[in-house]
Amino acid sequence: MRAAVFQGPGEITVEDVPKPEIEAPTDAIVRVTHTAVCGSDLWFYRGESDRDSGTRVGHEPMGIVEEVGDDVRSVEPGDRVFAPFVVSCGHCEFCRKGLHTSCVDGDGWGGDNGGGQGEYVRSPHADGTLVRVPDRHADDEETLEAILPLTDVMGTGHHAALSAGVEEGSTCIVIGDGAVGLCGVLAARRLGAERIVAMGHHEDRLDIAEEFGATETVSARGEEAVERATELTYGGANHVVECVGAASSMDTAIGVCRPGGTVGYVGVPHGVNEDGLDLLSMFRDNIALRGGVAPVRAYAEELLADVLQGTLDPSPIFTKTVDVEGVPEGYRAMDEREAIKVLVKPEH
Amino acid sequence: MRAAVFQGPGEITVEDVPKPEIEAPTDAIVRVTHTAVCGSDLWFYRGESDRDSGTRVGHEPMGIVEEVGDDVRSVEPGDRVFAPFVVSCGHCEFCRKGLHTSCVDGDGWGGDNGGGQGEYVRSPHADGTLVRVPDRHADDEETLEAILPLTDVMGTGHHAALSAGVEEGSTCIVIGDGAVGLCGVLAARRLGAERIVAMGHHEDRLDIAEEFGATETVSARGEEAVERATELTYGGANHVVECVGAASSMDTAIGVCRPGGTVGYVGVPHGVNEDGLDLLSMFRDNIALRGGVAPVRAYAEELLADVLQGTLDPSPIFTKTVDVEGVPEGYRAMDEREAIKVLVKPEH
Numbered sequence: 182m183r184a185a186v187f188q189g190p191g192e193i194t195v196e197d198v199p200k201p202e203i204e205a206p207t208d209a210i211v212r213v214t215h216t217a218v219c220g221s222d223l224w225f226y227r228g229e230s231d232r233d234s235g236t237r238v239g240h241e242p243m244g245i246v247e248e249v250g251d252d253v254r255s256v257e258p259g260d261r262v263f264a265p266f267v268v269s270c271g272h273c274e275f276c277r278k279g280l281h282t283s284c285v286d287g288d289g290w291g292g293d294n295g296g297g298q299g300e301y302v303r304s305p306h307a308d309g310t311l312v313r314v315p316d317r318h319a320d321d322e323e324t325l326e327a328i329l330p331l332t333d334v335m336g337t338g339h340h341a342a343l344s345a346g347v348e349e350g351s352t353c354i355v356i357g358d359g360a361v362g363l364c365g366v367l368a369a370r371r372l373g374a375e376r377i378v379a380m381g382h383h384e385d386r387l388d389i390a391e392e393f394g395a396t397e398t399v400s401a402r403g404e405e406a407v408e409r410a411t412e413l414t415y416g417g418a419n420h421v422v423e424c425v426g427a428a429s430s431m432d433t434a435i436g437v438c439r440p441g442g443t444v445g446y447v448g449v450p451h452g453v454n455e456d457g458l459d460l461l462s463m464f465r466d467n468i469a470l471r472g473g474v475a476p477v478r479a480y481a482e483e484l485l486a487d488v489l490q491g492t493l494d495p496s497p498i499f500t501k502t503v504d505v506e507g508v509p510e511g512y513r514a515m516d517e518r519e520a521i522k523v524l525v526k527p528e529h
Numbered sequence: 530m531r532a533a534v535f536q537g538p539g540e541i542t543v544e545d546v547p548k549p550e551i552e553a554p555t556d557a558i559v560r561v562t563h564t565a566v567c568g569s570d571l572w573f574y575r576g577e578s579d580r581d582s583g584t585r586v587g588h589e590p591m592g593i594v595e596e597v598g599d600d601v602r603s604v605e606p607g608d609r610v611f612a613p614f615v616v617s618c619g620h621c622e623f624c625r626k627g628l629h630t631s632c633v634d635g636d637g638w639g640g641d642n643g644g645g646q647g648e649y650v651r652s653p654h655a656d657g658t659l660v661r662v663p664d665r666h667a668d669d670e671e672t673l674e675a676i677l678p679l680t681d682v683m684g685t686g687h688h689a690a691l692s693a694g695v696e697e698g699s700t701c702i703v704i705g706d707g708a709v710g711l712c713g714v715l716a717a718r719r720l721g722a723e724r725i726v727a728m729g730h731h732e733d734r735l736d737i738a739e740e741f742g743a744t745e746t747v748s749a750r751g752e753e754a755v756e757r758a759t760e761l762t763y764g765g766a767n768h769v770v771e772c773v774g775a776a777s778s779m780d781t782a783i784g785v786c787r788p789g790g791t792v793g794y795v796g797v798p799h800g801v802n803e804d805g806l807d808l809l810s811m812f813r814d815n816i817a818l819r820g821g822v823a824p825v826r827a828y829a830e831e832l833l834a835d836v837l838q839g840t841l842d843p844s845p846i847f848t849k850t851v852d853v854e855g856v857p858e859g860y861r862a863m864d865e866r867e868a869i870k871v872l873v874k875p876e877h
Contacts, residue, residue: 275788280815283788344817440623440631450808458806460798467628467821469692473812 183527184299185508187238190228191516193509198237201295201303206250209307211262213244215329216297217499218511218523219266220359221449226512229451239298239508239525240266240290241332243325246311247301255308261319262311264297264304265477266290266333271309279479284309297332298508300527312481318489323496326524327488330364330495334522335484336477337447338364338424342372344472345420345445349373354410354437355395357424358386360498360522361447363393365422367495370394371487374420378413380406380433386521389497403429407436418442423472428452435459440466447472499524531875532647533856535586538576539864541857546585549643549651554598557655559610561592563677564645565847566859566871567614568707569797574860577799587646587856587873588614588638589680591673594659601655609667610659612645612652613825614638614681619657627827632657645680646856648875660829666837671844674872675836678712678843682870683832684825685795686712686772686843690720692820693768693793697721702758702765702785703743705772706734708846708870709795711741713770715843718742719835722768726761728754728781734869737845751777755784766790771820776800783807788814795820847872 182200185193201210216239225232243263246256256262268288269281276284288294288305295302304310312331318324338361347353351374355365358381369377370393379395381387387398399409411417417439423430426448434444435458463470487493501520503511504527511523530548533541549558564587573580591611594604604610616636617629624632636642636653643650652658660679666672678684686709695701699722703713706729717725718741727743729735735746747757759765765787771778774796782792783806811818835841849868851859852875859871 278789280789283814441626441628446812450812453805453808457801458808460801460806463818464794464798464821466631467824469817469819470811471817471819473815476815 182300183505184296185238185505187225187232187234187236189234191226193226193238193512195506195508198299200301203248203250204303205305206252207306207308208250209246209253209256209304209311210248211242211244211302211304212247212529213242213297213300213302213527215243215325216525217241217329218298218508218515218525219333220361220515222512223516224449224451226516237291237296237299239296241329242290242297242302243329243332249307253307256311256313261314263314263328263332264310264312265336265481267478268305268310269478270306276309279476281476281478282474298505298525300505300529310478312485315489324488326496326499327494328485329524330498331477331481331484331488333477334360334498335364335367335495336480337361337475339368339480339484340475340477341365341422341424341445341447341472342368343445344447345422346443347372347374347420347422350375351420352376352414352418353420353422354378354380354414354418355422355424356380356430356434357448358383358390359424362424363389363498364495365424366390366393366395367493369422371493378410378418380410383518392497407433410437414439421445424448426450432459435462435468438466438468440468443469443471445472446470447475498522502526504528530648531853532644533586533853535573535580535582535584537582539574541574541586541860543854543856546647548649551596551598552651553653554600555654555656556598557594557601557604557652557659558596559590559592559650559652560595560877561590561645561648561650561875563591563673564873564875565589565677566646566856566863566873567681568709568863570860571864572797572799574864585639585644585647587644589677590638590645590650591677591680597655603656604659604661609662611662611676611680612658612660613684613829615826616653616658617826618654624657627824629824629826630822646873648853648877658826660833663837672836674844674847675842676833677872678846679825679829679832679836681825682708682846683712683715683843684828685709685823687716687828687832688823688825689713689770689772689793689795689820690716691793692795693770694791695720695722695768695770698723699768700724700762700766701768701770702726702728702762703770703772704728704778704782705796706731706738707772710772711737711846712843713772714738714741714743715841717770719841726758726766728758731866740845755781758785762787769793772796774798780807783810783816786814786816788816791817791819793820794818795823846870850874852876
């Protein structure tokens with residue numbers, strides 16, 4: 182089968198690799214029909230985080246179950262399924278409390294199970310990991326493209342908004358106009374926020390933020406951006422949804438948070454320790470920091486129900502589509518910010 | 530009047546200074562009968578934080594109202610009162626929501642209002658700041674010594690426990706065996722915690738922690754301490770009450786927190802930015818950080834009611850008593866860890 186492989190910074194190739202096989206009775210083999218390139222893939226692509234050369238990449242698979250192990254109960258061959266970016270058993274303490282990312286038997290994609298950006302994956306813990314799309318929606322292309330972000334960015338934006346304590350009537354500020362930030366806006370609207378100030382640097386993306394429910398946008402940078410957002414919210418928002426993870430955006434988040442408020446964060450922290458989180462401001466103003474790697478499996482059923490009933494559609498974040506041979510081009514387009522998020526459709 | 534003055538690291542003197550006078554109609558003049566030396570005073574005493582030479586010190590005053598401005602409604606001359614370590618107006622947005630430390634018109638002690646470690650203070654915003662002790666308890670020395678910690682350390686320990694989400698049935702870990710840590714134990718017990726693991730380095734203080742309600746204590750250091758507390762809680766506590774503020778204790782707090790748990794912190798952060806908060810662990814495990822400078826005014830009535838009914842008594846933290854001339858000796862004793870907390874009784 183064909184699959185994308187990381188060769189080194191700036192270099193993704195598509196190779197012939199062995200098709201995965203059932204290894205444990207709880208495994209399922211999924212023929213990938215839809216997957217994506219993630220903003221977090223750009224960290225290793227840009228050489229800003231370490232990754233071994235020769236490893237398979239991708240972690241947002243959706244497809245058709247081809248084969249299941251003897252112990253798999255919740256899916257069967259022919260089912261349309263998707264999988265979150267983390268494998269989880271579904272029944273340990275942490276899975277039961279909705280923190281699937283801390284599953285005691287969890288794993289990522291990209292090891293011997295196959296990365297998500299390829300023709301097939303092996304899903305360990307299929308009952309805990311895979312989410313089944315009801316048959317009546319299983320072949321509707323538009324619906325599938327709206328579901329695909331539930332593998333990662335939509336669940337991540339939702340986790341950020343929940344972590345920030347967004348609820349009915351909230352005023353919130355969403356930082357970042359990448360796919361997660363845009364999904365954070367959608368999530369905040371879905372949770373009932375009354376005012377959503379979206380902060381970012383790209384007018385075309387902020388236009389999507391407005392489509393998604395942002396009531397105001399701020400495109401300034403640095404101190405000016407903090408001042409503008411603080412002014413718009415009469416002294417800062419109680420709920421700040423941080424969707425970038427860079428040191429500068431964490432500073433912005435703390436800067437626009439109202440005393441006693443909460444910053445919900447989901448961007449993998451980058452460079453924050455070097456420059457130091459502004460803990461003294463947080464301390465002085467009793468600003469809480471909640472969040473982390475998003476347990477998107479916990480939110481899958483709830484968000485899927487909304488997509489299926491037509492009240493949630495994050496698919497406008499996909500601004501470019503490639504086949505499996507086009508994955509390297511997908512990385513390039515995202516790296517150069519030509520595309521917000523790239524949809525990958527391996528053709529079999 | 531006599532009052533303690535900071536001269537430079539390691540040097541506190543007691544000087545003749547002008548007695549404060551009413552300056553605004555919302556002021557009150559309080560003759561200080563009880564006050565204290567705070568662990569946070571040691572930061573400037575040790576030269577670890579900046580403070581101008583010649584400034585008055587102390588911020589935990591209790592005493593008798595001597596004179597009030599024309600607009601003061603809640604106290605009158607002769608009343609026994611105490612004041613939190615921060616002055617607050619009592620009616621702005623933040624005071625109304627219980628975040629008095631973010632009062633829009635707030636202030637600290639030690640400027641022209643007089644530091645707390647002297648014979649008199651001027652309380653700005655007397656209605657918002659001062660808490661009246663009911664007459665029937667106003668002259669009972671034992672009760673007064675149990676009330677005095679409500680000016681700072683008891684309210685601070687309570688804020689840490691609340692911020693960590695401690696509630697009925699919780700298992701929690703309290704880090705620090707100073708006055709705030711010990712009050713954190715008391716607060717956790719009061720909030721209904723079932724298991725309280727106290728971590729510190731001094732056997733005599735951990736004995737008090739046990740009197741205060743700790744069910745287990747850990748006196749090891751570094752990695753060994755983290756392992757021991759993690760083992761005792763079968764994988765870490767969901768509620769970690771951090772009462773020190775040093776980089777090493779923040780690391781310990783994150784290390785002993787269960788995935789999905791919360792670290793409540795109230796110690797002024799020291800050295801954390803230099804060494805970097807372990808944000809990557811927090812991110813991976815979805816550990817939240819809540820807290821900050823404690824709005825002890827918000828908790829005063831509630832904690833006072835418990836002291837008056839005899840169910841709360843933090844006074845064992847006072848292990849040494851001095852008069853106003855003995856304040857320098859009080860700093861020395863706390864600096865050298867001879868005393869947990871020093872009670873100061875200016876005699877008039």
